[in-house]
Amino acid sequence: MTEMSGADMVVQALVDLGVDTVFGYPGGAVLPIYDALFKHPTIQHILVRHEQAATHAAEGYARSTGKPGVVLVTSGPGATNAVTGITDALMDSIPMVVLTGQVPTTLIGTDAFQECDTVGITRHCTKHNYLVMDPARLGPIMHEAFYIATHGRPGPVVIDIPKNVQVATGKYIVPDMIEHKSYRPQVEPDSAAIAEAVAMIAASERPVFYTGGGVINAGPDASAALRQLVALTGAPITSTLMGLGAFPCDDDKWLGMLGMHGTYESNMAMNRADLIIAVGARFDDRVTGRLDAFAPEAKKIHIDIDRSSVNKIVPVDLAIVGDAGRALDAIIAGWQTAGHKPRDLGEWWRRIDGWRATRCLDFPEKKEDAAEIMPQRAVKALYDATHAMDPIITTEVGQHQMWAAQHFGFRGPNRWLTSGGLGTMGYGFPAAVGAQIAHPGRLVICIAGEASLQMNIQEMGTVSQYRLPVKIFILNNQWMGMVRQWQELTYESRYSNSYSDSLPDFVKLADAYGWTGLRIDNFGELEDGIQTMINTPGPVIVDCRVAQLANCFPMIPSGAAHTDMILQPSDVTGTMDDEAKALV
Amino acid sequence: MKIQTEAGERHVLAITVDNEAGVLAKITGLFTARGYNIESLTVADISSDHALSRITIVTNGPPPIIDQIIAQLDRLVPVHKVTDLTDAGAHVEREIALVKVAGTGDKRIEALRLADVFRAKVVDTTITSFIFEITGASEKIDRFVALMRECGLVEVGRTGVVAIARGAEAA
Numbered sequence: 001m002t003e004m005s006g007a008d009m010v011v012q013a014l015v016d017l018g019v020d021t022v023f024g025y026p027g028g029a030v031l032p033i034y035d036a037l038f039k040h041p042t043i044q045h046i047l048v049r050h051e052q053a054a055t056h057a058a059e060g061y062a063r064s065t066g067k068p069g070v071v072l073v074t075s076g077p078g079a080t081n082a083v084t085g086i087t088d089a090l091m092d093s094i095p096m097v098v099l100t101g102q103v104p105t106t107l108i109g110t111d112a113f114q115e116c117d118t119v120g121i122t123r124h125c126t127k128h129n130y131l132v133m134d135p136a137r138l139g140p141i142m143h144e145a146f147y148i149a150t151h152g153r154p155g156p157v158v159i160d161i162p163k164n165v166q167v168a169t170g171k172y173i174v175p176d177m178i179e180h181k182s183y184r185p186q187v188e189p190d191s192a193a194i195a196e197a198v199a200m201i202a203a204s205e206r207p208v209f210y211t212g213g214g215v216i217n218a219g220p221d222a223s224a225a226l227r228q229l230v231a232l233t234g235a236p237i238t239s240t241l242m243g244l245g246a247f248p249c250d251d252d253k254w255l256g257m258l259g260m261h262g263t264y265e266s267n268m269a270m271n272r273a274d275l276i277i278a279v280g281a282r283f284d285d286r287v288t289g290r291l292d293a294f295a296p297e298a299k300k301i302h303i304d305i306d307r308s309s310v311n312k313i314v315p316v317d318l319a320i321v322g323d324a325g326r327a328l329d330a331i332i333a334g335w336q337t338a339g340h341k342p343r344d345l346g347e348w349w350r351r352i353d354g355w356r357a358t359r360c361l362d363f364p365e366k367k368e369d370a371a372e373i374m375p376q377r378a379v380k381a382l383y384d385a386t387h388a389m390d391p392i393i394t395t396e397v398g399q400h401q402m403w404a405a406q407h408f409g410f411r412g413p414n415r416w417l418t419s420g421g422l423g424t425m426g427y428g429f430p431a432a433v434g435a436q437i438a439h440p441g442r443l444v445i446c447i448a449g450e451a452s453l454q455m456n457i458q459e460m461g462t463v464s465q466y467r468l469p470v471k472i473f474i475l476n477n478q479w480m481g482m483v484r485q486w487q488e489l490t491y492e493s494r495y496s497n498s499y500s501d502s503l504p505d506f507v508k509l510a511d512a513y514g515w516t517g518l519r520i521d522n523f524g525e526l527e528d529g530i531q532t533m534i535n536t537p538g539p540v541i542v543d544c545r546v547a548q549l550a551n552c553f554p555m556i557p558s559g560a561a562h563t564d565m566i567l568q569p570s571d572v573t574g575t576m577d578d579e580a581k582a583l584v
Numbered sequence: 585m586k587i588q589t590e591a592g593e594r595h596v597l598a599i600t601v602d603n604e605a606g607v608l609a610k611i612t613g614l615f616t617a618r619g620y621n622i623e624s625l626t627v628a629d630i631s632s633d634h635a636l637s638r639i640t641i642v643t644n645g646p647p648p649i650i651d652q653i654i655a656q657l658d659r660l661v662p663v664h665k666v667t668d669l670t671d672a673g674a675h676v677e678r679e680i681a682l683v684k685v686a687g688t689g690d691k692r693i694e695a696l697r698l699a700d701v702f703r704a705k706v707v708d709t710t711i712t713s714f715i716f717e718i719t720g721a722s723e724k725i726d727r728f729v730a731l732m733r734e735c736g737l738v739e740v741g742r743t744g745v746v747a748i749a750r751g752a753e754a755a
Contacts, residue, residue: 119606120609123606123609123610124617127661128661152659182662185659307655310655311651
C-alpha cells in the first residue's frame, strides 16, 4: 500500500464513510486538509461565516437526514467557536463528527499561536474525542469516530488533528469495524421486559404514550411502529419538543406537546394516567414540572437506548434499554401474539375530551385588516399556507419556538429542527442552511425571533453564496420575548435588558445580501405576505411584526405541578417566592 | 432560601478503562460536572500489554445517585466495565500509607512501639526520624495516623483504596 499524507487520509476516510457534505471554515492549522479538499470531486464543502454556524448547519443536516453531520474547523478560535454547537448536539443526541486542526505536536503545550486544549475543552461536551498524534492512527480513528457518533445514543465526536500529522505520510488503514472494543450499546431490548410491557399496557385503564427525540433518532421505521402501536392500543399520545413529528398532529389520539408550554390535555393526562409509556424521552425538567407531583398515579415504562437516562430523574417500574424502533416492534409483535384487543378506554377518553374542551391553545385576537397580528396566528397562517408542501421547519429559541411547537403541526419525522436541551439562540438559521443543503428541492423555513436571529445572522452570506432558497420568518415583537415573559411573571415586570433595541431594517438587510425582504405589519397583510414568501424564488426574509406583549400560554411555571398550569394572561400574579425564582 | 443536600452511603467502584491519555480526566471530570463525590481514587495499568487500567473510586451518595454514577461511567466510550464492589458482596479493601515521624527520646520509642502494634514497617530511619509503611483498611490507617500525631508526625502520603471482590471469581 502506498503512503499518503494525513490530510489525504482524512479526505479518503470521508469518502469511504459516504460523506458528501462538510460544513467548515479554514484557518492555519487545517490548511493541509483544505488543500486536499480543493481538488476533491465529490465532497461538497459549505463555507459558513462563523464556526458555530458550521456546527448548527451540520446538526440541521443530520436531523433532517438521519446521517451524521460533518464539520471542519481550525485550531484555537475555530475550535472554541464550535463548542456551543457541539454541546447542543450532545444535549439533543445529534450524530456529528467535528474535525479540528491543531498546532503541530511539537508545539502542543507551548501556548502557540491559535493553540487551545481542544480535547480538554470538548471532553465533557462530546460523546468522545481524540487527539491524533500519529498519521497511521487517522484511518482507524476516523472510522471509529463515525461509528461512535451514530451508534447507541447519537452524539458529537471531535477529532483534533495537529498540523504536522496532516502533512506527515503513513498508511491509510481501514479497520474492520464490526464492533468497537469497548463501546457496545445495547440495541436489542430484553424479551422478558417486552413481555411485561405488553401485559402492563393491556391491563392499563388510563395509558399515555410519552415520546421523545429518541423515536426520531431511531429512524422513520420507529415513527411508523409508534403509529401502529398507538392504533393497536387506542391509547392517547403526547410528545416532547424534540419528538414532534414522530406522530401525526391530525390523528385523534394526538394530545399535543406536553410540559412547560404543552397542552392542558397532555399535562392533565400525564397527571391522571395509570400507565406512562416513555419512548426515547428523558424526563427533562421542562417536561416533568414539579417532580413530587409528576404522574403520581402512574406506573412508568421507560424505553431508552441510554441506560443512564433510566431512573435519572423519575424512578420507573419497568426499564427497557434498547433502540426505540426495535422495542416498539417487539411490543407490537408481543401484543399481536397475545391476541390483545384495545381495551375500552372510553371513560379515559371522555376525561381527556373534557380537558380538550378548555381549548388551551386558543388566544384572543382581532381579525380586522388593520389589527396587530397575534404571533400564534402568524404561525397558524404559515402552517395553513405551507403544510401541503411538507416543509422542514427550524426555529431559534424563545417564545416563537414554543408558538411554533404549539401551532405548527407536524405529520412526519425529520421535519422539525429545534434546539431543545441546550436551548441555543442562533441555532435555527444555520440549521435551516444545513437542512436546505441536504434537501435542495424542499421548502425550508426558519421561524425566528428578531433577537435569536441576530446571533447567527452573518449566515445570510452563506445562503447567498450557495443560492439556497431558505425562508426566514421572523416573529418580530421587538423583545427577547421569553425573557420578558419571565420578568413579567417573576420580577414584577422589571424588564431588565430584554428589549430588542436598535434592530436592523431586515428588509434593507435582505437587500444588502441579495435576498428578498418583506414586511408584514398587520392582520390583513398576513396571508398575502406568506404567499409572496412562498412564491418568491431564492432566499426570503419576512419581518412579520407581531403583538409586542403577547405571552406564551399555557405555561407551567418553574417548579409547579402539571395541574397548576397558567392558561390565560389573567392567571399571572407577577411574583414568585425564592424557591421558584431559583429554578431555571 | 437554603440549598439542601441529601445524605449518602459509601460505595467502592472498580472501573476497567482503556489505558489512554485523557481517560482519567474524562472520569474525574464526569464526577465534577455532575456533582458526584470522590473520596479516594487510585489508578494503575493492570494488563500485560498495557492496554487497560483499573481505577478504584470510593464515592458517596444516596442509592439512586450511586446507580446514576455507574450508568454514567458505563456509557463512556473508553470504559469497559464498572463494578460496584460494595453491592457485589464481600470484598477486600487496602490502602498503603507512608508516615514520617520525627522526634527523640520517649516519643521516638512510643512511635516504634505503636508501629509494631499496627504491623507498620520501618522503611527509612535517621537518628531523629522514621518513615513507616502501613497497609490496611482506611480506618486502620486513620487510627495509626491519629496516634502518630502525638508522636511527632511530619508528613503522610496515602495511596487511596484499592479493592477486589472475595472468592475465586472476578466481580
